[in-house]
Amino acid sequence: MxxxxxxxxxxxxxxxxxxxxxxxxxxxxxxxxxRGVRHAIVGVEAGDCSYRxxxxxxxxxxxxxxxxxxxxxxLASVTKLYIGAAVLRLHEQGxxxxxxxxxxHLPARQLSGLHMRRGIDRTAELTLRHLLGHTSGLPEYIFxxxxxxxxxxxxxxxxxxLSWNTADVIEMAxxxxxxxxxxxxxxxxxxTIRYSDTNFQLLxxxxxxxxxxxxxxxxxxxxxxxxxxxxxWHPGTHLDTSTPLAALPWAGAEPLDKxxxxxxxxxxxxxxxxxxxxxxxxxxxELFDDPATAGLMWQHWNPFKFSLIRRAPSWPIEYGLAMMxxxxxxxxxxxxxxxxxxxxxxxxxxxxxxxxxxxxxxxGTVDQLTAPAVPFKWVPQLxxxxxxxxxxx
Numbered sequence: 001m002x003x004x005x006x007x008x009x010x011x012x013x014x015x016x017x018x019x020x021x022x023x024x025x026x027x028x029x030x031x032x033x034x035r036g037v038r039h040a041i042v043g044v045e046a047g048d049c050s051y052r053x054x055x056x057x058x059x060x061x062x063x064x065x066x067x068x069x070x071x072x073x074x075l076a077s078v079t080k081l082y083i084g085a086a087v088l089r090l091h092e093q094g095x096x097x098x099x100x101x102x103x104x105h106l107p108a109r110q111l112s113g114l115h116m117r118r119g120i121d122r123t124a125e126l127t128l129r130h131l132l133g134h135t136s137g138l139p140e141y142i143f144x145x146x147x148x149x150x151x152x153x154x155x156x157x158x159x160x161x162l163s164w165n166t167a168d169v170i171e172m173a174x175x176x177x178x179x180x181x182x183x184x185x186x187x188x189x190x191x192t193i194r195y196s197d198t199n200f201q202l203l204x205x206x207x208x209x210x211x212x213x214x215x216x217x218x219x220x221x222x223x224x225x226x227x228x229x230x231x232x233w234h235p236g237t238h239l240d241t242s243t244p245l246a247a248l249p250w251a252g253a254e255p256l257d258k259x260x261x262x263x264x265x266x267x268x269x270x271x272x273x274x275x276x277x278x279x280x281x282x283x284x285x286e287l288f289d290d291p292a293t294a295g296l297m298w299q300h301w302n303p304f305k306f307s308l309i310r311r312a313p314s315w316p317i318e319y320g321l322a323m324m325x326x327x328x329x330x331x332x333x334x335x336x337x338x339x340x341x342x343x344x345x346x347x348x349x350x351x352x353x354x355x356x357x358x359x360x361x362x363x364g365t366v367d368q369l370t371a372p373a374v375p376f377k378w379v380p381q382l383x384x385x386x387x388x389x390x391x392x393x
Contacts, residue, residue, distance in 0.1 A: 007057065009068045014051035019389035020044075024053050027382055032057040034374065037349075037366045038250055039067035043272035044386065045280070047359030054272045060247040062255055072231055072246040072269045073365050074256075076346025079267040082223060083200050084132055084297060084322020085282055086207050089222045092293045096210045098321070102126040105206040114138065114170055117179045125183045128206060131199040132321040135184035135302060140196045141169045143312065144176035156261050157251055163260035166205045173198040184302070193302045193319060195312040200322075204266055215266060227281050232270035235262040249348045251369040267346070275352050275363040279343065283354045283361075297323040298342055313345070317376075326353075326376060338380040351375035355383045 008025045024042060031040035039058025045051070056067040090096050096105065103111060103124055115123040115138060130136040145151040152172060156162050164172075173196075184191040204215050211218040216237040224232060231243050236259065246269045249256040256262070270278075278287075285291025301318040318325045320342075327340035341362075343353035349366035353375070360383060366374050 010055035042364040137179040139176035141172040
């Protein structure tokens with residue numbers, strides 16, 4: 001698909017400065033032209049509500065259907081923000097505590113041996129806070145390859161489709177080997193941590209156990225209904241036929257048209273408009289009974305270890321509770337400055353960020369599993385340029 005076919009479909013609410021509009025249209029086109037990317041969508045909202053801009057370009061799937069500003073897309077691990085928000089809502093409502101041991105909510109027999117470290121089973125030490133902050137040390141069920149076998153994601157990309165459930169996740173994590181470290185202490189020190197999707201699969205099971213509802217119904221009660229969201233859903237649960245068909249995520253040259261796997265990941269689909277609504281409600285605390293509850297997500301940041309494997313977040317990204325922070329390391333700031341961003345990204349090149357210094361909310365995706373680093377390369381630069389363009393009024 002050529003740039004000529006990647007014209008930008010955009011909507012503007014409020015007074016968008018001309019320089020901002022031109023910058024954002026150019027950004028969407030440039031993202032849609034990144035190697036391997038079939039489509040892109042970008043949304044930006046000013047913190048003072050003076051404007052909201054959403055633009056999309058490219059083809060939404062394997063047909064000639066174009067990506068529009070209303071097309072839902074795969075959030076991938078941006079969903080962790082929603083999981084964290086749901087857990088914190090239940091925390092403030094007294095249905096659970098983030099300091100509860102995991103075994104309070106899921107069967108101890110099912111969890112036995114999940115966290116093995118040097119021959120000691122520390123599963124009983126795991127709390128919901130450990131899971132929320134990736135401080136558990138649990139192995140990654142998606143990318144870890146048990147001896148003599150292939151990792152789940154590799155098997156998925158080689159086969160027609162796969163499905164799994166929480167019990168399978170636990171078994172895959174257990175089979176991946178011993179934990180990377182003992183559950184980290186909560187002593188206000190900065191401890192290196194390790195990203196693991198296993199943590200959040202377990203948290204979704206906890207939400208279901210605490211609410212006695214399937215995850216999509218729990219999210220509806222805790223998040224969608226309070227915010228008026230109608231176009232955010234888990235795969236396989238959306239019945240509104242008036243919603244446009246979702247865009248397909250891609251894995252290299254192949255569309256990830258695998259319904260069973262997408263349902264098993266339990267990551268959301270949503271629109272740029274609704275992700276911005278959610279993020280604002282999260283950051284301002286509007287989503288919670290007590291706005292201060294939101295602050296638990298960014299109360300303390302731990303750094304990820306450095307890694308050359310780019311499938312999962314690593315240094316210099318930091319993590320709070322279900323939330324990332326990305327900013328320039330202090331020793332690099334005189335040379336390379338990146339404005340701080342808090343929020344989350346996904347493996348498919350999705351992002352949902354708040355830029356506190358610029359007071360901007362940003363969302364979007366390139367829907368390509370080979371481009372997970374796109375948000376970290378593009379969004380900080382976009383924030384810097386938006387600040388400049390916004391002053392040219």
